[in-house]
Amino acid sequence: MRFAYRNKKITGVLSVVPKNFKTFDEEMENYNADKSRTKRLKLVMGYDRHHLVEDGVTVSDMAVFGMKYLFDNGLLSKDDISALVLVTESPDYFLPPTSCVIQGRLGLSQDVFCLDINQGCAGYIVGLMEAFSLLAQDDMKKVVLINADILSRKISKEDRNSYPLAGDAIAITIVENADDGSLIQGEIKFDGARHEVLMIPAGGFKMPSTPETAVMHEDRDGNRRSLDNLVMKGREVFHFVQTEMPPLLNGLFDRIGIGKDEIDWYLFHQPNKFMVDKLAEELDVPYEKMPSNIVTNFGNPSGVTVPLNISFNIGKRLLNETFKVCLAGFGVGLTWGAMVLEIGNLNFNDLIEF
Template sequence: MKATLRGVKIRGLCATVPQQTYRFEDELKSFPFPEKTSRRLGRVMGFNEHRIADEKTTPCDLAAYTMNHLFRQGALRKDSLQGMVVVAQMADHPVPGNSKVIHGQLELSTDVFCSDIYENCIGFISGLYTACSYVAAGMDEVALVTTDGGACRANKLDRNTYPLCGDAAAVAVVSRSYDPDDEIHFVFRNDGSRRDALLVPAGGCRMPATAETAKMTKDEMGNYRSLNNMHMDGTAVFQFVMECVPPLVEEACRYAGVDKGDIRYHLTHQPNRFMLEKLADLMDVPREILFNNIVENFGNSSSVTIPVNIAFNLGERLLRERPLVCCSAFGAGLSLAAAICHLGKMDFCELIEHPGNGAIACPA
């Protein structure tokens, strides 16, 4: 699917990561492998440290804290907010959706339209398309909230997934624009035939979580996990990304009518450093404009990696500049998404920390 939405822009963006930091060096002893091989893997993949929320802090808490920070700073006003799109693959409750929980936490007006998208790694781009559609349909301002607590889906004895997991939340404020250059071009692709390559087998209607599904087993590589944990065929996912992402970006550039060489930054979902270095080389894109440092500093927070990427690597630069960027993502499904736009001249673009303990109120 391809679509262009005009008269929309990202007015500002704030990403939040937990203060609580876990170092790969300290976790080596938990993995059932020789420390030497784990260190070698960590250097290649970019495992250094990751941020994981404490057990009292939920994805909704991370998101509400981010929103309250923006309210306190005056960067977002409750009386101007017309809609809120919340993207996550983890929920505070089976019912109601996260958007209603956050709405209540923030004591928003009953007029605010709330919607939930159950999505993973391509979630920021899917949510951006939805938020932009609401603005194009008549809303003046919509908060796009991406939030995730993906670390709870990984097993601490699984070196294949746990070191790269992280928690985070972000709020991108999407607003109406009368600048004719403010348009966003989207391309989406899905291949459900490969869905087993990245899967949590148990916990849904097809296989409810039970004591039996919680039992850990050892795989052929020596990792431990249960059916309640994330199962990833790393080779299949890598092949999917190398095979499908470069053509996706080429297609997005053609659709947007831009030359790939004109893209100033490639703001890509970040699963690990190794994959992104290979992807940059395969796309013939300089590594310095396809950032690959999010997993080593914060971890892979699924739908939140692109906002964290933007805030961490560009930050205040986007208050002054307005570069042409390509956002691209790939993940469970298996799914792909890309968006091309001029990003910048924002009112705010920052990365903050959450203090933990389920806080939603920001310090004065």
């Protein structure tokens, strides 16, 4: 699907990461592989530390914390919120929607439209699309887009394939109408035929969690996980990203008539450093324009990597400067998409700890 939105803008970004973190070195004992191999992997993949929620912390806890930070610091007023869109794969409950839980805990107006979207690594693109679409309604003030995931709680600590890159975080993005003639263009694709490449097999209605689904199994590479855990076919995911993203991006740039050197920042989802750097090489984009340091410093909190990338790598410069950026996400679904927009003169762009 190709898409375009006129007169919409991002006016603030807040990223929230848990205080608690673990280092790759201290977790190496958990993995069923010799240390020298695992250490080499650390360097290539860019693993170092990942921020993880404590037991019992939920997405709504972190979202409410972030929203209160905005209220308390005068960065957002409850009365200005028209809609609350939550993108998560780790909701508090099957039902009700976690967006409703957040609305209730914050005491927001009953006129605030609440929506949960089940999306992951491409969730920032999907969430922004939904937020931009909502702004087409009359009398809309601000749409609050919350990307949030705490998937570390569903990943086996003995899974060298997935646990080193696990990371928990949320990000709050404020989206508003603009009258500056701005144009945001992008493209997104889905391939549900490959949905098993990245999934949590048990726990839904298809395969309810039972004592049997909690039994740990070892795969041929020595990783131990149960059917209740996230399973990622790493090789297939890597190949999917390398084969699907470059043509989508090159096609997008050609269609909208923009040269790669006209884009100041390529702010992509970051499953690991190796994958992002390979994309930069394929697109012939300098590494410094496509940061790959989120997984190193925070882990991979699914779709939150993109706004976290904005907060961590551009930071306060976005309060007074404007940049042409390409945002991209790819992963569960399978889903892959990108958009090109200008972002800048934000009211805030903060990174805080929960």
